[in-house]
Amino acid sequence: MRANYHTHCDFCDGKATAGAMAAAAHAAGYRVLGFSSHAPLPWWTDWCMQPARLGDYVTEVRRLGREWADRGLEVLLGLEIDWVDGETYPRHPRFADLDLDYRIGSVHYVSWGGAERFAVDESAEDLALHLQAAGGPPGRLWQEYYHNLSALVAAGGFDILGHFDVVRKNNAGGRYFSEDDPAYLAAALGVAAQLQGTGIVVEVNTGGMLRGKTVDPYPCLAVMKELCARGVPVTICADAHAPEHFGPCLDAARERVRAAGYRSIAVLSGGVWREVGLDET
Ligand SMILES: [Zn+2]
């Protein structure tokens, strides 16, 4: 059963309508499609949904659910909700009454030293400028990122942890830090350990691969092995922003899951999570 829970559309920074995304997923063999627009933030961005559109988003995804129900595609309503200390988080009252099918909790933002907050997955050019402005030792980027990721996991209130180590997105060739640095790995593995027993599902996310930013999915293999050893469930998501994003990196994602020791992935359908054999995805 092929499923994808990390899907953007033109309610946020996706490149197509929700209807076009549903049709593309169905054509690519998916049987469950969850929409997860970037939830509105308390400040303006060009990549999150605007607060005034939240009602229309809910209405449209539910409408698509009815439209596709008899055509072999289960459409689910979700949101990708940011964690920014004290500002926005999955349990925020703003998202309490939406009757969502699931929530993705993600960290995009970091900040330190009084500098402007910035997203670790922004363009390489913008990231370079923000890092220059923030200053501090080179490791500060991943230290702040995993500090926030750990705080997100501790706060809870979500079902799927988004792009575990997206802080690698602009780090091709070890531009900002060594991904083999024991201190870096300890920070990442610490969050993996924290997930044990929480019930949170970790997504194997091919968004960086799809954009040619990384050579492998998030999370890295070392983290995946730790998650497997601790019995943390995983699912596979494209972080799709366009119709052509359904399918291309599925083999790499399955391979990552298998190499880590998993034989099945978690799938949400009919309101319940269950394990499905990798060969059935
Ligand atoms: Zn994200």
Ligand SMILES: [Zn+2]
């Ligand atoms: Zn996303």
